[in-house]
Amino acid sequence: MIHPDTELRFVSPEIGHGVFATRRIPKGTITWGLCHFDHVLTPARRLELPPAYAEIILNYSYMTAQGDAVLCWDIGRYVNHSCDPASLSLSDEMEVAVRDIRPGEQLTDDYGMLNIVVDLQCRCGAPGCRGTVRGDDVLRLGRVWEARLREAFALAPRVPQPLLPLLRNPRALEDMLAGRALPPSPSAFCIPSQAAGAGGRALLPAVPDPGIHPASA
Template identity: 40%
Template sequence: MIHPNTEIKYINDVVGYGVFATELIPEGSITYVKDSLEIVISPTDYLAHTPEMQANIEKYSYIDENGDRIISWDFAKYVNHCCNCNTISTGYGFEMAIRDIYPGEQITDEYGIFNLEVEIPLVCGEKSCRKKVGPQDFESHYEAWDLKIKKSIKHVLEVDQPLMSLLDSKTRTQLDRLVKDPSLYKSVYALKYNKALKSHLPHTMNGLPDVSENLDLT
């Protein structure tokens, strides 16, 4: 679910649609949560679709840490990438504003975190534009992403959070502990999907703790 203080607008024929703030969204605000209405398409289900449907799935989904493709039921799927994005995914599974977002400003995201399988050309227009995003981005940029997240996540309990009630109890507990002890920060690397590792893990190992949960990159 996307933050309620947003709306969808048509931008142009090249970009298509985008999502824009209707009110101030302060730094540290949770801007997206994967709620129970999101469409989850497993790798097996994806292969069962026709090539035409696979193309649509690729356009509007992201791949999570489990290898599932997630399609938002609301207009969160229209959030565009920007190499100088104002929101970003976190290791806690939600997306967050990493600076104040003002009314009329486009909500932008970092697609490199979405476990891309192929390279995608970019049209973000920023001077810092990487020109493309692809499978190599996670390893190349996760440390820089962590620095951005750590700067802003300390405000998560200081600002109004319309989506906070959608977080599960485990995540909320992790945030409460993080605010008290920043060394407990959970790296965005927790969102990386390791296809080879997942395919070789026996079912009895699914309950193993996440080794990246307490990764501190300061």
């Protein structure tokens, strides 16, 4: 479920929609977490779906390290990529704000952490835009992500966490907030080989169309 202080806005015909903060969301806030309404589509489940759903899943879901495609039930599925994102993946079930997000600012994350199955051309325009978001970005960026996550999550126990009671697995966050567990290293849930072994044709389009992918922002 996406943070409650957000709304869907139309960005442009090229980008489509995006998710924007309606109030300030402080650094260290969980901005998205897997909830009871989100779809967790196993490879077997994806194979049962009619072919028309492959494109929907490709455009709107992300992959876990286990090869499940997670399709957010709410506007979380419209979060766009940025090479200088407002949030990073804290695990494959949560995202955390890595800077203060101002009202009206777009919530973005880094698709390089989402086990993408096709590389994406990026035109996010952020300083240091990588140009291409790759399924193995963790090999080059894992340490940078980990440092930013550690720094941001240090603030997590001191800021409101409205998503905590809605999480499918609240215990993982409770343990981290209480210092009983450390945030996992990105290399624990970003699997560079994912692109090759994505677990089923249901996710692989014949011709990926970067023009309609949210990550083409």
